[in-house]
Amino acid sequence: MAMSKAVRRRRPPASLAVAVDLVIFTVRNGRLQVLLIERGNLPYRGEAALPGGFVRDGEALGAAARRELREETGVGGGSLHLEQLHAYGEPGRDPRGRIISIAYLAFGPDLPVPQAGTDASAAHWIPVSSVLDGQITLAFDHEEILRDGLERVRSQIEHTTIAAAFCKEPFTIADLRQIYEAVWGVPLDPSNFRRKVMKTEGFVVPIGERRSPDIGRPAALFRRGLAKTLTPPLTRLGSIAQPLADDEKLT
Amino acid sequence: MAMSKAVRRRRPPASLAVAVDLVIFTVRNGRLQVLLIERGNLPYRGEAALPGGFVRDGEALGAAARRELREETGVGGGSLHLEQLHAYGEPGRDPRGRIISIAYLAFGPDLPVPQAGTDASAAHWIPVSSVLDGQITLAFDHEEILRDGLERVRSQIEHTTIAAAFCKEPFTIADLRQIYEAVWGVPLDPSNFRRKVMKTEGFVVPIGERRSPDIGRPAALFRRGLAKTLTPPLTRLGSIAQPLADDEKLT
DNA sequence: ACAAAAGTGTTGTGAATACACCCATGC
DNA sequence: GCATGGGTGTATTCACAACACTTTTGT
Numbered sequence: 300m301a302m303s304k305a306v307r308r309r310r311p312p313a314s315l316a317v318a319v320d321l322v323i324f325t326v327r328n329g330r331l332q333v334l335l336i337e338r339g340n341l342p343y344r345g346e347a348a349l350p351g352g353f354v355r356d357g358e359a360l361g362a363a364a365r366r367e368l369r370e371e372t373g374v375g376g377g378s379l380h381l382e383q384l385h386a387y388g389e390p391g392r393d394p395r396g397r398i399i400s401i402a403y404l405a406f407g408p409d410l411p412v413p414q415a416g417t418d419a420s421a422a423h424w425i426p427v428s429s430v431l432d433g434q435i436t437l438a439f440d441h442e443e444i445l446r447d448g449l450e451r452v453r454s455q456i457e458h459t460t461i462a463a464a465f466c467k468e469p470f471t472i473a474d475l476r477q478i479y480e481a482v483w484g485v486p487l488d489p490s491n492f493r494r495k496v497m498k499t500e501g502f503v504v505p506i507g508e509r510r511s512p513d514i515g516r517p518a519a520l521f522r523r524g525l526a527k528t529l530t531p532p533l534t535r536l537g538s539i540a541q542p543l544a545d546d547e548k549l550t
Numbered sequence: 551m552a553m554s555k556a557v558r559r560r561r562p563p564a565s566l567a568v569a570v571d572l573v574i575f576t577v578r579n580g581r582l583q584v585l586l587i588e589r590g591n592l593p594y595r596g597e598a599a600l601p602g603g604f605v606r607d608g609e610a611l612g613a614a615a616r617r618e619l620r621e622e623t624g625v626g627g628g629s630l631h632l633e634q635l636h637a638y639g640e641p642g643r644d645p646r647g648r649i650i651s652i653a654y655l656a657f658g659p660d661l662p663v664p665q666a667g668t669d670a671s672a673a674h675w676i677p678v679s680s681v682l683d684g685q686i687t688l689a690f691d692h693e694e695i696l697r698d699g700l701e702r703v704r705s706q707i708e709h710t711t712i713a714a715a716f717c718k719e720p721f722t723i724a725d726l727r728q729i730y731e732a733v734w735g736v737p738l739d740p741s742n743f744r745r746k747v748m749k750t751e752g753f754v755v756p757i758g759e760r761r762s763p764d765i766g767r768p769a770a771l772f773r774r775g776l777a778k779t780l781t782p783p784l785t786r787l788g789s790i791a792q793p794l795a796d797d798e799k800l801t
Numbered sequence: 802a803c804a805a806a807a808g809t810g811t812t813g814t815g816a817a818t819a820c821a822c823c824c825a826t827g828c
Numbered sequence: 829g830c831a832t833g834g835g836t837g838t839a840t841t842c843a844c845a846a847c848a849c850t851t852t853t854g855t
Binding site: 315316317354356357358359360383385386387388389390397399401531534 | 567605607610636639641650
């Protein structure tokens with residue numbers, strides 16, 4: 300407690316790097332999928348990992364995330380929702396040295412399958428379930444990051460209108476419902492879902508057109524509204540209250 | 551799009567440091583207060599700032615936060631709630647150079663007024679309102695961090711039981727209610743509040759004793775329960791739905 | 802007795818669920 | 829017509845805000 304004070308002069312550690320990692324979600328074929336790359340370099344060469352890279356000199360964190368997003372997916376900057384998720388900095392998380400990673404969460408409509416990434420490694424959409432099942436293991440602590448991102452997006456669509464960001468415009472109420480069903484992994488009542496969405500002012504706005512499904516009555520088409528928050532929220536009923544340990548594990 | 555691939559070799563920037571900053575909240579005299587230090591060194595010498603410091607070599611982020619917390623408040627590790635808030639990394643945010651800060655949010659019961667900090671600067675509890683009012687300006691981007699922390703804690707007590715972490719055990723229902731009132735800045739109905747808390751299993755557990763206030767009927771005493779989440783949540787009714795831009799500002 | 806705070810009862814309102822039912826289209 | 833999905837109506841249940849009311853203390 301009476302430690303020397305003069306000794307504790309503010310000096311950063313010798314060598315350390317800051318990276319961004321991306322958890323990019325989309326919904327394809329009714330399933331939540333995440334963009335994974337196959338690592339082309341050591342360590343973990345050949346294994347699956349989240350896309351990411353080092354933050355450049357003078358580059359803002361969000362700008363680095365958006366740059367990596369563009370490099371990995373070829374999608375322009377403005378069209379995807381992007382938000383900071385969490386910082387990961389366990390000393391041993393990367394065998395190359397002390398690397399602190401700021402994870403970002405991105406999602407958008409069913410995106411074109413990405414080309415081979417700029418670091419010459421393949422990128423693929425992988426169902427999130429196959430990672431959680433253990434069929435696919437991720438490099439570094441990326442599975443933890445993925446789980447945190449999943450929990451975040453599951454929570455976000457409860458309180459905000461960002462589920463609509465998963466939909467290509469224009470979209471139907473059923474399209475939007477399938478986002479919720481894929482992200483939460485539970486079926487929702489179509490009629491009640493429709494009512495909740497419609498009654499939330501500014502969630503979706505009708506464009507006055509219709510789209511015929513393969514079979515059945517044509518559905519009205521909508522685009523995203525201006526509202527950002529859902530009041531009251533869309534409660535995910537079927538799911539049991541999970542612990543949701545937001546705290547960080549402290550050694 | 552057809553940018554040179556070989557050029558983009560992963561190399562971190564030349565000089566950069568990682569720090570932690572702390573938003574430490576408590577409730578004193580019915581008001582939400584934040585721990586601020588008066589900076590003893592340049593830049594911003596003499597101005598108010600959040601406590602914080604550089605992450606040491608081989609030190610986990612959460613460990614660095616807990617160390618700074620202990621150094622600034624003298625409070626032991628286990629007794630305060632601590633969670634990661636957000637990472638701030640705008641290139642120009644610190645005039646000393648590229649410093650990326652991982653902000654942590656901490657709160658606990660009415661803590662002893664801290665001694666002069668280890669870097670020989672005074673630390674004080676300051677009402678959050680006096681920062682928001684503009685009476686006090688903070689160094690760096692610390693006002694933004696404080697606002698984010700405030701929004702986080704306001705949201706957290708809606709969905710989780712962490713409001714009880716603000717209370718010294720044992721506590722009364724009224725003690726807990728005053729936390730909510732101070733954090734949200736709205737008065738709550740004592741009877742309805744009591745019912746909601748009692749009906750949430752595992753939020754508080756009675757210890758079978760009572761405590762007499764200065765005047766009035768004695769109140770039952772409780773300690774924190776095991777529940778972590780509130781289902782259904784405690785909705786903050788009086789407050790209007792605010793935009794809550796969770797997105798990061800991207801240049 | 803009185804003031805003050807703890808705690809209980811009650812009622813109207815609105816939201817969530819479950820499910821019956823009607824509508825519009827392709828075949 | 830019939831299957832299929834879009835969309836509406838409605839009853840039951842439940843949570844909540846509002847507020848009247850009772851209980852238990854100190855002075």
